[in-house]
Every structure is written in structure tokens, then in C-alpha cells.
Amino acid sequence: EAGVAQSPRYKIIEKRQSVAFWCNPISGHATLYWYQQILGQGPKLLIQFQNNGVVDDSQLPKDRFSAERLKGVDSTLKIQPAKLEDSAVYLCASSPPGSGAETQYFGPGTRLLVL
């Protein structure tokens, strides 16, 4: 079974530029999560989707971050404009129906460096 796919794997941008990350969850997984993991920290939930609807975006900095999951499959996370403190690994995860967030499979992440 294919795992969660993410691209790009690495991205270097200058502050105030825009960047977008893409995630393809495991087939059949209705719930999709985006996490931000700053070096030395644990992953922090940014947004959770159930199919194509947002369940929880309370920790998403909405002045610069946006995310969408059109058609309830792939998702994109965008940062515009980026700040130095956005340097982190952005992890996408998905979970199967009925697992109640307990079983999450993570993708390899996108490592972002903002200069």
C-alpha cells in the first residue's frame, strides 16, 4: 500500500516570498492533517480536514497560511508571505475512517528554509 506522498521534499525561499506544499494521502483516508514541526519541537497541528471540509484550523496562522482540499483527496498548504520563523518541516498525515485521529500515517515531510 502506498504511503502519504508529499512534495517538494525541500524548499528554500527568501522571506516575504510565497510557497506551496502538496500532499496526497493514503487511498481511502478521509481525514487529512497538516502539521508544522520546528527543529527541536514536536509536530504541531495546523489544520485538519474531513473529506473536503475543515474540522479544525484553530492553530493555523490565517493571516499568512491557507490550505485547501478540493475533491476530498489531495491537499495544498500555502504560506504567503513567508517569515523566517516559518522555517520548519511541514508534515502531512492521514487517517482511515473511524479511527478518530488515533491512527495517523505521516508523509516524509517538506523541509522549508526561509532566508
Add this chain to the structure above:
Amino acid sequence: RKEVEQDPGPFNVPEGATVAFNCTYSNSASQSFFWYRQDCRKEPKLLMSVYSSGNEDGRFTAQLNRASQYISLLIRDSKLSDSATYLCVVKIPGAGSYQLTFGKGTKLSVIP
């Protein structure tokens, strides 16, 4: 107070040693508890769930004390391949649903 607190380490132990990690959580409404493992520059992966009765998976034993809001992980007979960061994870009620909250992780290095 942070939702999930862990000693960041690092713990440097020789092969064959027994090592224990501890974790405390602040939300008394926490539903479920887990230990995840994260290798350097890799994604987190579920190591094991943690139950009130305690549970064991080979060399790994996890314990939960709900009254003290305390979780532990014991690794016996450490192997070089156990070197990783161990994340304490708690499932808590979120804004719209339950969500996983991660500790900062405890780094373990097993030395030959």
C-alpha cells in the same frame, strides 16, 4: 503550562541498558495516549499505544497513570537501532474534533 511535557534528553546509554522516559500531560480530558518514534530527518511513526493497565511489546513497556497524568516508556536491552527521538502523544478534544498533541520528544542515543 505545556499540554505535554517531556525531558528532552539526550539520553546516552550503552547497548543492553534499560532506559525509561517520562511524560506528563495537563489536559484531564485527554482520551488516549501513545508513544511515537521519530528517526533523524524522518517522519514520526507509531511505536505503541498506552493503556491504564500497562502494556508490553517485546522490549518496550508503556505505563499510564491517569490520576497523576503521567506516562512512561521503558526500553529493556537497548539496541543500536533504538536510537531515535521518542515522542509522547496525547489525544485531546480540539476545536472541531479530537486531535493529537505531541511533546517535544526525548532523544535517545544507544552507544556500542
